[in-house]
Amino acid sequence: MNIKVENITKKYGDFLALKDVSLSVNEGELLALLGSSGCGKTTLLRIIAGLIEHNSGRIFLNDSDISDWPAQKRNTAMVFQNYALFPHMTLEENIAYGLKLRKLNKKEINIKVMKVLEKVRLGGLGKRKIQELSGGQKQRAALARALVIEPDILLFDEPLSNLDEKLRVSMRKEIRRIQKDTGITSIYVTHDQREAMAIADKIAIMDGGKILQYGNVDDIYYRPENRFTAEFMGHINIFQCSTQSSGQGKYIEFLGKRIETESEKEIVDIILRPEEVEICDDGIEAEVTDIETMGPIIRYRLKAADYELYSDMLNKSVKRSIDYGDKVKINFNENTLHIF
Known part of the structure; x- marks a missing residue:
């Protein structure tokens, strides 16, 4: 699925969180929204997911205008930085939760859960409680729960920020591998420049609710269009x-x-x-x-x-x-x- 955002604006009272933001993500691409805290990247992600309303602008999924669709109709899935897993459920039950809401039968749910556990390399751990999993396993579980519903768009909100550096590097490789294997169009929010360059096909640099530059990784790093982008992307x-x-x-x-x-x-x-x-x-x-x-x-x-x-x-x-x-x-x- 292609996704296109046109002239999105979002206000919180007198505060303008997003200012006429436009971008597009081609089918199968992973776009990183990169910027410091408070720049508007998570707000944009949640608007795309349908979790918050915007004041103006349109959102398209392929040729369909989904701007006014409720979140449950958009067929997006989000992976959060705090995992958002249910501690009273087993790993299998957490992953199956979204499928049960969609009224799938028990046999089909079991097949899909087992398949996605293998995809994220958690096969054999389905009966474990969430508190029995390591940080990396919890992040894989959160990714599995998002993947199992077969979303059109996969959204990541700082998914690795709670992990140590070594595990972050390992998990970003896994996310990239799985995203490429599935071909799901993805948007990935991060404040980490190295993470964005390692994982993304394209990067959008955000500051003050605006996109300052949008392009492939080499263009962003080697051909910055403004001083902010040049400074933000590394030592200069x-x-x-x-x-x-x-x-x-x-x-x-x-x-x-x-x-x-x-x-x-x-x-x-x-x-x-x-x-x-x-x-x-x-x-x-x-x-x-x-x-x-x-x-x-x-x-x-x-x-x-x-x-x-x-x-x-x-x-x-x-x-x-x-x-x-x-x-x-x-x-x-x-x-x-x-x-x-």
């Missing part, structure tokens, strides 16, 4: 620089390079990711002012001309031992520079 070097004019147009001078720009501003923001700053044999001179080792990555803080910046280098790619106070040469590809 950011500088301000004056533009200059010549007969051929406007340009800036930055770390020994003359770079053309179409910006009409007199002062621009320059953004350069640390992994794009290379310590090499030929370039501009810089002094090493700090060194931070992060496993296979070494982050160098550098002073070059009037700028302080960071360089992230693979440990094995550094050709010589570098220490505090050392003089090195640095370079970068000007095509990796972002000017706003």
Whole structure:
């Protein structure tokens, strides 16, 4: 199923939670709604699910306008961060709950429950009480309960936020595997940039109730359309620089390079990711002012001309031992520079 959201607005009193939000998700895709707390991503998810009403705009499932449909008619399923499992029921009973509401017969329910338990790798655990399951197993159970009703749209609301880092990585791989296996169109809310990049086909960056950028993972990371997206997607070097004019147009001078720009501003923001700053044999001179080792990555803080910046280098790619106070040469590809 394709899902399309057009010009959705939501107000809580005088507070505008969503401002004319539009996006689309193609059949079988997983879209990550990425942003900090309070940006509107969970509100948008709940509007799509039919759990809260919106003030204006339309929602389409394929060619059907479902904007006014009640939640139970939309055939969506949601996976919550707190699992929302019934503690007095067994794992099997939790998963079967939605099927019983749909009046399926007992035999059909048992077949579907057993099948989905195997899919989420909980086979043989159906008789266990919820409190007997680990955190990861509880999250798989919540996913199984959502999958068993065979939804058209699968919605995830920060499903991994209660898990430790190692389990989060493992579970996001499982969610991605299951989503690809089933082909269910999915929307995944998270505040974690790495999680979004690891799990999603496309990402929508949200802030202040608006979508600031929407696109595939590479576009969001390597081709940000605004400063907020660039900053939100990871560590950056950011500088301000004056533009200059010549007969051929406007340009800036930055770390020994003359770079053309179409910006009409007199002062621009320059953004350069640390992994794009290379310590090499030929370039501009810089002094090493700090060194931070992060496993296979070494982050160098550098002073070059009037700028302080960071360089992230693979440990094995550094050709010589570098220490505090050392003089090195640095370079970068000007095509990796972002000017706003």
